[in-house]
Amino acid sequence: MGRAPCCDKASVKRGPWSPQEDATLTAFINKHGTGGNWIALPRKAGLNRCGKSCRLRWLNYLRPDIKHGGFTQEEDNVICSLYSTIGSRWAVIASQLPGRTDNDVKNHWNTKLKKKFNLFSDPPIPTAVITDPPPCSAASNSLKLHDQEHNINININTNFMFSGPPPFELKHNFEPQYQFPMLNQNNKNPVPELSTSSSSISLPIDQNHLQFSGNGDGSDDAEILQSYYHGIYDQYPYEDQLMEGFDVSNYMGL
DNA sequence: AATGTACTCAACCGCGTCATT
DNA sequence: TAATGACGCGGTTGAGTACAT
Numbered sequence: 001m002g003r004a005p006c007c008d009k010a011s012v013k014r015g016p017w018s019p020q021e022d023a024t025l026t027a028f029i030n031k032h033g034t035g036g037n038w039i040a041l042p043r044k045a046g047l048n049r050c051g052k053s054c055r056l057r058w059l060n061y062l063r064p065d066i067k068h069g070g071f072t073q074e075e076d077n078v079i080c081s082l083y084s085t086i087g088s089r090w091a092v093i094a095s096q097l098p099g100r101t102d103n104d105v106k107n108h109w110n111t112k113l114k115k116k117f118n119l120f121s122d123p124p125i126p127t128a129v130i131t132d133p134p135p136c137s138a139a140s141n142s143l144k145l146h147d148q149e150h151n152i153n154i155n156i157n158t159n160f161m162f163s164g165p166p167p168f169e170l171k172h173n174f175e176p177q178y179q180f181p182m183l184n185q186n187n188k189n190p191v192p193e194l195s196t197s198s199s200s201i202s203l204p205i206d207q208n209h210l211q212f213s214g215n216g217d218g219s220d221d222a223e224i225l226q227s228y229y230h231g232i233y234d235q236y237p238y239e240d241q242l243m244e245g246f247d248v249s250n251y252m253g254l
Numbered sequence: 255a256a257t258g259t260a261c262t263c264a265a266c267c268g269c270g271t272c273a274t275t
Numbered sequence: 276t277a278a279t280g281a282c283g284c285g286g287t288t289g290a291g292t293a294c295a296t
Contacts, residue, residue, distance in 0.1 A: 016264070016290085039281065055282080056265065091284060102284070107263050110286095 012042075012050045017057055021047060025054055026062050034058070060103045067099025071108050079105060079113060 013021075028045035035041060039051035047054060060066075071079075075097055082093045090102035090109075097105065 014266080037281075050266095051281085052267095052283095053265075059283095060264075088285065103264075106285070111262060 011048075012053070013048045014050075014053070017061075021049065022057070022062060025058060029058060029062075056103075060101045065099055066101065071100075071112075075100070076113060079109060080116075083109065083113075 017025075024045055024047055028041070028047075032044070034055075035044070037051075038055040041047075042049045042051055042054050045054075049057075078096055079093055082089075082096065086092060088106075088109075090106045094100050094102040094105045
């Protein structure tokens with residue numbers, strides 16, 4: 001036998017709250033408080049609503065200290081940071097954001113942040129081996145990588161000539177704390193590093209600036225980099241930060 | 255302008271926890 | 276100690292809106 005319902009759903013109003021109902025609930029709570037009993041509150045206040053519905057309406061919308069409007073970058077950072085630590089404990093996360101409710105945080109996460117977070121949290125491809133063509137081919141405009149662990153093919157379209165000795169491995173060294181640059185709270189640059197076992201390609205990345213230096217003997221290392229990410233993620237994860245301040249002057253030319 | 259699709263967010267649902275009896 | 280009931284939480288839904296075709 002299940003638990004008894006908290007109210008008779010057939011006899012109480014459900015759905016969106018009217019301005020009149022909001023005013024009634026607000027006036028009652030301002031005058032009497034919640035009384036520590038939400039179940040009894042609607043009857044006392046003269047509202048034909050379930051107590052749980054009243055509680056939710058007050059806590060998530062009517063409370064005077066609720067902050068409405070978009071989330072700031074700083075708030076996003078807090079949410080992502082805490083989520084990576086404690087998971088979907090929205091009430092705990094919301095407690096760190098004055099004026100935000102767990103429902104707000106949860107909605108914001110589900111609609112905006114989740115995709116972004118998942119993008120950066122996907123396990124980096126640990127090892128990619130250039131399989132075709134052999135890496136010594138001159139003026140190749142197509143490199144095909146194969147991620148052996150995840151059985152993913154990565155296509156890089158570029159015009160560079162590679163001079164590393166085959167077989168040539170690319171390795172990610174992304175530490176968990178660097179998988180989502182926005183997590184950085186001290187403005188210290190997270191530095192994901194992509195390196196190879198012989199010829200080196202390193203990618204110091206920070207929030208606003210990306211400097212790429214490689215010795216792939218390439219004509220356009222930046223394009224390689226972007227293509228690489230497009231191949232893996234369908235999009236370049238730092239797209240909106242990259243185009244400004246993207247410095248490729250440091251790469252070693254032909 | 256009409257229709258379809260994607261997105262947002264308020265509200266609901268059901269379960270776990272805790273206080274009370 | 277067990278039963279009961281209210282609260283609080285996370286997951287989910289669906290109406291309304293924005294955007295794309």
